[in-house]
Amino acid sequence: MQIPFLDLKLQYLSIQKEIIQEFNDVLSNTSYICGKKVKNFEEMFAKSHNVKYCVGTSSGTDSLHLAYWALGIGISSQIDKGYLKKEMEEVIVPVNTYIATSETISMVGAKPVFVDHQEDTFNIDPNAIEEKITPMTRAIVVVHLYGQPADLDPILKIANKYGLFVIEDCSQSHIAEYKGKRVGTFGNVGTFSFYPGKNLGAYGEAGAVITNDENLFQKMLRYRQHGVVEKYNHDIEGHNYRMEELQGAVLGVKIKYLNEWTEGRRRVASKYKELLANISEVKVPEEMTYAKHVYHLFEIRVSNRDKLASHLRARGVETGLHYPKPLHLQNAYKYRGYSEGNFPVAERVSKEILSLPIYSEMTDEQICYVVENIKEFFSSNSYSK
Numbered sequence: 001m002q003i004p005f006l007d008l009k010l011q012y013l014s015i016q017k018e019i020i021q022e023f024n025d026v027l028s029n030t031s032y033i034c035g036k037k038v039k040n041f042e043e044m045f046a047k048s049h050n051v052k053y054c055v056g057t058s059s060g061t062d063s064l065h066l067a068y069w070a071l072g073i074g075i076s077s078q079i080d081k082g083y084l085k086k087e088m089e090e091v092i093v094p095v096n097t098y099i100a101t102s103e104t105i106s107m108v109g110a111k112p113v114f115v116d117h118q119e120d121t122f123n124i125d126p127n128a129i130e131e132k133i134t135p136m137t138r139a140i141v142v143v144h145l146y147g148q149p150a151d152l153d154p155i156l157k158i159a160n161k162y163g164l165f166v167i168e169d170c171s172q173s174h175i176a177e178y179k180g181k182r183v184g185t186f187g188n189v190g191t192f193s194f195y196p197g198k199n200l201g202a203y204g205e206a207g208a209v210i211t212n213d214e215n216l217f218q219k220m221l222r223y224r225q226h227g228v229v230e231k232y233n234h235d236i237e238g239h240n241y242r243m244e245e246l247q248g249a250v251l252g253v254k255i256k257y258l259n260e261w262t263e264g265r266r267r268v269a270s271k272y273k274e275l276l277a278n279i280s281e282v283k284v285p286e287e288m289t290y291a292k293h294v295y296h297l298f299e300i301r302v303s304n305r306d307k308l309a310s311h312l313r314a315r316g317v318e319t320g321l322h323y324p325k326p327l328h329l330q331n332a333y334k335y336r337g338y339s340e341g342n343f344p345v346a347e348r349v350s351k352e353i354l355s356l357p358i359y360s361e362m363t364d365e366q367i368c369y370v371v372e373n374i375k376e377f378f379s380s381n382s383y384s385k
């Protein structure tokens with residue numbers, strides 16, 4: 001049996017008619033960027049989060065950049081204000097995330113300051129944040145990784161104590177909940193990626209930011225489109241972070257099914273957990289009591305990860321690695337002088353995690369096949385350290 005890591009075709013076939021209809025609309029309306037479909041999606045997305053504002057963007061990376069910029073973090077905002085501080089402003093960010101979360105901090109001329117994660121949630125460790133705060137710290141970025149919300153209450157408390165902004169990177173956690181409320185709505189701003197493989201995915205690049213802060217919303221709206229107030233009248237310098245109309249159309253269709261697809265992922269996750277429970281060598285992801293996990297990824301932990309991955313590959317099961325190397329050990333951050341041992345949890349976990357295939361349409365037969373092959377691995381000779 002062949003089991004891809006992700007199968008986007010099945011989902012597409014289930015909504016094909018609606019998508020083609022929407023595409024025909026866009027093509028005949030000839031409004032290709034930030035038109036009615038984008039506006040409609042922005043309204044639906046804001047409403048579904050019970051927040052006032054949403055700005056559709058060109059990607060999750062651009063959403064993060066837009067949010068940091070509009071919050072006035074880093075050098076660019078100081079240039080806007082006509083002065084330049086000698087020291088760099090700092091932003092606290094988890095060390096195990098996709099590099100988009102941290103590279104955009106550097107892009108606004110601030111310094112990403114890494115923090116280790118909790119062993120059981122893979123999310124930023126609230127107890128490790130305070131020691132990293134300096135007079136230059138401006139914000140904390142919370143990434144709700146793999147679909148599980150981070151423990152927000154203690155983080156918000158720290159942010160409040162030191163007067164810091166909180167940015168929630170929800171790229172992997174659409175409609176996940178913390179204590180019954182959707183993520184992205186706790187901090188100053190929530191940022192989202194709609195990269196095709198995400199739980200809510202476009203058919204190309206797209207993203208969004210959400211907020212209840214009108215001033216921040218107005219700034220993000222301006223920065224999204226070259227700082228315009230009206231055509232060819234530029235209040236400030238900005239950039240081009242506009243969402244394409246075809247992506248707005250796709251997202252407007254897909255958002256209606258997001259609840260159902262999320263329940264599908266949760267079904268797959270609980271079947272995996274049930275079947276993997278008897279394999280003592282495998283640690284399955286835990287859903288925290290405060291969280292509704294949306295299982296963007298299903299991360300297991302095993303001590304012989306690479307061998308298990310090749311065993312599964314040989315039997316037609318594709319797996320993923322999220323992520324094989326924590327950010328502080330990437331060449332991109334070599335200049336910061338980090339070394340092995342600085343973030344022990346992230347370093348240990350990155351050698352043990354393996355992402356199993358997960359998507360809402362996965363059948364019980366497919367899940368059983370994956371688990372049977374994991375079982376076979378641990379009961380055979382291939383399992384030797």
Ligand SMILES: Cc1ncc(COP(=O)(O)O)c(C=O)c1O
Nearest residue numbers: 059060061098100171193194195
């Ligand atoms: C946690 C996180 N942040 C940001 C991004 C960047 O999103 P995009 O690929 O849409 O730019 C991703 C995408 O993989 C992500 O997983």
